[in-house]
Amino acid sequence: MSPLPCGRSIDELVAYLADRDDPELTAHVAGCAQCAAELAELEDRWSSVRLVAVTPVPTPPGLVSRVLAAVHGVRPRLGSAPAGFDQDGGRVSVAERAVLAVCRRLAVELATGLGLHVRGTAVEDGELQVLVAARYPAPAISVADELRSQLSRELVEHLGDAAPVVHVHLIDIG
Amino acid sequence: MxxxxxxxxxxxxxxxxxxxxxxxxxxxxxxxxxxxxxxxxxxxxxxxxxxxxxxxxxxxxxxxxxxxxxxxxxxxxxxxPLESAPEPRTSDGPEASLLRNETTDVVLRAIAELEPTQRVPLVLRELEGLSYEEVAEVLGIAVPALRSRLHRARVALMAKLGEQR
Missing domain, CATH: 1.10.1740.10 (RNA polymerase sigma factor, region 2, helix turn helix motif)
Structure with a gap:
């Protein structure tokens, strides 16, 4: 940035504004009309940043519950048996943890591509439940159906006959 | 477990x-x-x-x-897009609240235009109030590198806020 008539720069004043840890500049600003004027203008802008810092951010209702549901959805149940499916060379055994991880990853990837937001995944009684939110004006119901179809195909490709039946639930349209 | x-x-x-x-x-x-x-x-x-x-x-x-x-x-x-950014919760009257919302929107839009490498340290330091050492630890960089990145972020943010006046 171009220097001020006194030789100081706006960059220096911005740094000073943030930390005020330069005694030499403090002394200079006290006696320099240009710097004082620039600093007043910068302080005005900086005060709006400070305002944002202290303005509370509203949390969406039910956020913590949805996060807990999402986390529980990727947790294997104690003592759960591994899933198995046939591949070239024999039968492959897959821990429930891995099945859950694959289900969630694919659900999120495919949902994002369709403009949906995954709010939770869980395997219950061997079937995958996917909770999604859509944003208006997306054709939410048909897109949710499309997600179910795509996800079912992908899971069969990845997990063979260990792929769970897929259910997609539209829980929110924002 | x-x-x-x-x-x-x-x-x-x-x-x-x-x-x-x-x-x-x-x-x-x-x-x-x-x-x-x-x-x-x-x-x-x-x-x-x-x-x-x-x-x-x-x-x-x-x-x-x-x-x-x-x-x-x-x-x-x-x-x-920040059009759908939530409105801040305030206990002020409607005029103060409106002014605060406008100011907040302007700042958040300006922050959103920063490069992510500048935006993240700025959010952690200036909005979350973490110390330089804490931000450096979060980002896995040295404090001098963080200070340099933050300085560029502040200069860019001040310039953007100046343009919007």
């Missing part, structure tokens, strides 16, 4: 609001911020066996959520 799970759920209850606030200020959109928070907590759950307590849980969680937010920004198109 049962003890870990219960303790982890406590962490979720205690820190989700903060994680959401950071995510929202980085990605600029409430729906995407929730995606980021979910991804972050699932990453944290998977990384839990490797967490050995070298950092405070809050520092570790800041790292997890900023990584999730940065991954999200890399995946998405290079636009950051």
């Amino acid at each position: 049962r003890g870990n799970a219960a303790a982890f759920d406590q962490l979720v209850r205690r820190h989700t609001v903060r994680m959401y606030r950071v995510a929202l200020r980085i990605v600029g959109d409430p729906v995407e911020a929730e995606d980021v928070v979910q991804d972050a907590w699932i990453s944290a759950w998977r990384a839990l066996p490797r967490f050995r307590g070298e950092a405070a849980p809050s520092t570790w969680l800041y790292r997890v959520v900023t990584n999730a937010a940065l991954a999200h920004l890399r995946r998405k198109k290079p636009t950051v």
